[in-house]
Amino acid sequence: MDNGASLESQLNRSDYKILIVDDVVSNVLLLKILLTNEKFQVCTANCGNACIEQAKKEHPDLILLDVMMPDISGFDTAVILKKDPETKDIPIIFLTALNTPADLVKGFQVGANDFLTKPFNKEELVMRVVQQISLVAAKRIIIQQNEELKRTISNRDKMYSVIAHDLRSPMASIRMVLNLAVSVVSPDTVGEEIYNLLDKANRESEETHDLLDNLLKWTKSQTGRLNVVYQDMDLNEVVPGVVDIFITIAEMKKVKLQFIPNNDKFEVHADNDMIKTVIRNFISNAIKFSREDSSIEVFITRQDDFAKISIRDHGVGIAPERLDTLFHGGETTYGTGGEEGSGLGLQLCADFARKNGGDVMVESTLGEGSTFSCLIPLKKD
Numbered sequence: 001m002d003n004g005a006s007l008e009s010q011l012n013r014s015d016y017k018i019l020i021v022d023d024v025v026s027n028v029l030l031l032k033i034l035l036t037n038e039k040f041q042v043c044t045a046n047c048g049n050a051c052i053e054q055a056k057k058e059h060p061d062l063i064l065l066d067v068m069m070p071d072i073s074g075f076d077t078a079v080i081l082k083k084d085p086e087t088k089d090i091p092i093i094f095l096t097a098l099n100t101p102a103d104l105v106k107g108f109q110v111g112a113n114d115f116l117t118k119p120f121n122k123e124e125l126v127m128r129v130v131q132q133i134s135l136v137a138a139k140r141i142i143i144q145q146n147e148e149l150k151r152t153i154s155n156r157d158k159m160y161s162v163i164a165h166d167l168r169s170p171m172a173s174i175r176m177v178l179n180l181a182v183s184v185v186s187p188d189t190v191g192e193e194i195y196n197l198l199d200k201a202n203r204e205s206e207e208t209h210d211l212l213d214n215l216l217k218w219t220k221s222q223t224g225r226l227n228v229v230y231q232d233m234d235l236n237e238v239v240p241g242v243v244d245i246f247i248t249i250a251e252m253k254k255v256k257l258q259f260i261p262n263n264d265k266f267e268v269h270a271d272n273d274m275i276k277t278v279i280r281n282f283i284s285n286a287i288k289f290s291r292e293d294s295s296i297e298v299f300i301t302r303q304d305d306f307a308k309i310s311i312r313d314h315g316v317g318i319a320p321e322r323l324d325t326l327f328h329g330g331e332t333t334y335g336t337g338g339e340e341g342s343g344l345g346l347q348l349c350a351d352f353a354r355k356n357g358g359d360v361m362v363e364s365t366l367g368e369g370s371t372f373s374c375l376i377p378l379k380k381d
Contacts (some may be wrong), residue, residue, distance in 0.1 A: 019060035048077035067096035286313035
């Protein structure tokens with residue numbers, strides 16, 4: 001189906017107003033009769049200055065503008081209309097007996113959307129007018145859809161934020177209770193089956209809490225409510241602290257997590273919470289996709305003017321075709337212990353690293369493991 005033809009057939013012409021501008025009264029009357037018969041609203045002006053006044057007063061959807069007029073020419077009138085924010089988007093069809101290439105070029109330079117050469121044919125006039133009005137209608141539809149999309153996204157982000165905020169607190173309590181329960185019981189005291197259920201619930205509460213935390217931060221970032229708070233910090237102090245939090249979690253999966261020190265200084269000027277969030281997500285993912293009795297190494301190196309924080313695992317790895325889209329996410333993944341991931345964490349990592357003037361990257365070999373890295377600009381002396 002021809003979408004253009006379909007839109008033209010659906011036009012309610014009485015919704016659109018056309019301003020006719022010509023100093024010859026008979027031309028104005030003829031055009032007015034033709035376009036009124038075609039169900040368009042019509043207003044008129046007899047010179048360039050009157051055209052400018054009428055355009056501001058009537059807000060027409062299209063202007064049919066004569067080129068040769070006694071006060072100011074149609075070309076000069078168009079220049080004035082296009083400079084005014086109130087009238088600059090109104091399409092213009094020039095009515096002219098001039099049809100040399102130079103005249104056409106000048107017309108388009110001053111903002112013409114089309115030309116109609118005098119004497120004009122009725123069918124051609126209507127066709128060109130309808131074509132321009134169809135473009136106006138299409139533009140209105142796009143603007144309306146964009147506004148609806150903005151409202152939908154805004155409502156979605158508000159909903160995500162409310163969900164994450166209201167659920168995070170009770171989820172933190174559940175997580176704390178399950179952490180405690182798993183730490184004080186064993187298969188010998190409660191039985192293998194109950195212990196396994198508690199262990200599974202504990203791991204899932206960790207994942208759900210992390211997801212809610214990421215969701216809250218992501219929605220705040222997307223809606224501009226999460227500002228970057230810069231401060232001076234030493235990554236040799238920040239990174240080991242995050243690693244320590246995950247050592248027990250890694251041990252529960254029989255994975256050895258370790259920070260490999262580097263004697264270099266890695267002082268940066270960045271947002272502490274955002275950098276910690278990136279490291280947490282990378283370590284959490286590394287544990288999720290590591291096999292039992294494997295290891296994860298966290299280390300910091302220097303790359304040009306950046307500190308490079310890397311988390312290297314020896315797990316399942318990532319297929320080459322997935323690497324390019326990994327940080328654009330939304331894809332559900334499953335860890336070696338059946339852990340479910342939304343991909344939101346990696347999107348958040350990329351967003352936070354870039355907000356701090358850095359970036360994220362990944363190197364991976366399927367079946368051998370992956371190294372996720374975050375670049376943070378080093379503090380300049």
